[in-house]
Amino acid sequence: xxxxxxxxxxxxxxxxxxxxxxxxxxxxxxxxxxxxxxxxxxxxxxxxxxxxxxxxxxxxxxxxxxxxxxxxxxxxxxxxxxxxxxxxxxxxxxxxxxxxxxxxxxxxxxxxxxxxxxxxxxxxxxxxxxxxxxxxxxxxxxxxxxxxxxxxxxxxxxxxxxxxxxxxxxxxxxxx
Ligand SMILES: Cc1cc2nc3c(=O)[nH]c(=O)nc-3n(C[C@H](O)[C@H](O)[C@H](O)COP(=O)(O)O)c2cc1C
Numbered sequence: 001x002x003x004x005x006x007x008x009x010x011x012x013x014x015x016x017x018x019x020x021x022x023x024x025x026x027x028x029x030x031x032x033x034x035x036x037x038x039x040x041x042x043x044x045x046x047x048x049x050x051x052x053x054x055x056x057x058x059x060x061x062x063x064x065x066x067x068x069x070x071x072x073x074x075x076x077x078x079x080x081x082x083x084x085x086x087x088x089x090x091x092x093x094x095x096x097x098x099x100x101x102x103x104x105x106x107x108x109x110x111x112x113x114x115x116x117x118x119x120x121x122x123x124x125x126x127x128x129x130x131x132x133x134x135x136x137x138x139x140x141x142x143x144x145x146x147x148x149x150x151x152x153x154x155x156x157x158x159x160x161x162x163x164x165x166x167x168x169x170x171x172x173x174x175x176x
Contacts, residue, residue, distance in 0.1 A: 002176050004031045005070040009077035009088035009123075011038050016147045017076035017120075020113050023153065025074040027169050028176070036066055038087050045086075046093035060094035067095070067104060072176035076111040077127055079120035084127075101135025107175035109168060110141040119145030139175045140168035 006025035008018025018037060025033040041059045044050050067073065078085040084092070095102045110127055112120025121143050128141055142165055144150055149157065156162035 002028075002031045002071040003034060003069060004028055004072045004074055004176065005034045005036055005066055006074045007036045007076070008038070009075065010085050011087040012078070013039070015078065016113055016115070016151070017078045017111075020111060020144060020147070020151065021074045021076040023151075024076075024109065024111065024165070024169060027166075028072070028074075028173050031071075031176075034066065034070070036063065038091055041091065043091055043094055046090045046097075051097060056094060056097055060091070060098060063091060064095055064098045067102070067106065070106050072107045072109070072172060073103065074109045074111070074172070075127075076113060077120060077123045079112055079114050079123040082122040082126075084123055096134060099135070103131055103135040103137065105135055105137045107137055107139045107172060109172040110136075110138050111144065113144035113147045113151070115147055117145045119143035119147075137175075140171045142168050 004025045006021040008015045008021045010017050022035050041063050043057055043059050092102065112124040114120045124141060124143050128138060131138060150161060156165055
C-alpha cells in the first residue's frame with residue numbers, strides 16, 4: 001500500500017488547510033494516510049544563531065524522515081498576508097538545512113484554501129515558484145476559495161471546482 005503524507009501549512013488547531021489536505025489524501029485509493037500536524041513537531045523558530053548554538057532539532061529530522069518515507073505528499077498552505085504562515089516557513093527552513101531538496105522529488109498535490117474568494121492564490125503561486133528548486137515535484141495544484149461555503153466532508157459544493165479537484169487527485173494517484 002502506498003503511503004501519502006498530508007501536511008497543512010498551519011498551526012491552527014482548527015486548520016482548514018489541514019482539513020483539506022487530510023480530506024484530499026483520503027480520496028486517493030488504496031493508500032495509508034499519515035497526517036503531519038505541525039503542532040506535533042516541537043520546533044523552535046528557525047534562526048541561524050539557534051542552529052549554530054543548538055544544532056538542527058531532532059524534531060526537524062523526524063519531519064524530514066516522514067517526508068522521506070512517503071510515496072506522495074498532499075500539502076495545503078495557509079496564507080498569511082500573502083505568504084506562508086510563520087510555522088510552515090520555519091519548519092520549511094529547518095528542513096532545508098537537513099536536505100536542500102526538502103520535498104525529495106516526491107509527487108506532490110499542492111493546494112491552498114482560505115475563507116476568502118482568492119483561496120490562498122498568492123501563497124500557492126509562491127510555492128509553485130519556489131518548491132521546484134527545493135526538490136518539489138508538483139503534479140497538480142489546486143486552490144479552494146471560500147472554504148466554509150465550498151467544503152464539507154461530502155465533497156466540494158461547487159461543481160466545477162469539484163470536477164477540477166477530482167481530476168487533480170487522479171493525476172496525483174497515477175504519479176505515486
Ligand atoms: C495573520 C493573518 C494573515 C492572514 N492573511 C491572509 C491573506 O493574506 N490571504 C487570505 O486569503 N487569508 C488570510 N488570512 C485568513 C486565513 O486564510 C485564515 O485564517 C485561514 O483559516 C488560515 O488557514 P488555516 O485555518 O489552515 O490556518 C490571514 C489570517 C491571519 C491570522
